[in-house]
Amino acid sequence: MDYFIIVATTVAGLYFHGWLYVRIKRWMDRDLALSLAGKDESKRAFMLERLAQAQKQKIKRRDLPQWLKAAAADYPER
Numbered sequence: 001m002d003y004f005i006i007v008a009t010t011v012a013g014l015y016f017h018g019w020l021y022v023r024i025k026r027w028m029d030r031d032l033a034l035s036l037a038g039k040d041e042s043k044r045a046f047m048l049e050r051l052a053q054a055q056k057q058k059i060k061r062r063d064l065p066q067w068l069k070a071a072a073a074d075y076p077e078r
Contacts, residue, residue: 025061029051029055029061029064030048030051032064032065032068033047033048033050033051033068034047034048036068036069036072037072043072043075046075047068047071047072047075050068050071050072051068054067054068054071
């Protein structure tokens with residue numbers, strides 16, 4: 001019974017750390033996109049759409065900042 005408790009808590013801890021790692025990566029990517037948008041609400045929505053597009057295209061995380069900067073430069077200014 002002791003081994004079961006050890007295994008269960010170890011698996012739960014590893015799962016939690018994995019989940020937390022993925023969440024932090026998503027928050028960092030979202031924060032990057034929003035920081036490039038500034039305070040303009042329409043540009044923020046535009047950048048979040050571009051972030052979703054980058055995720056669909058499976059842009060690597062190391063290339064994501066440059067890709068998002070290029071997308072921010074393509075935003076039509078009013």
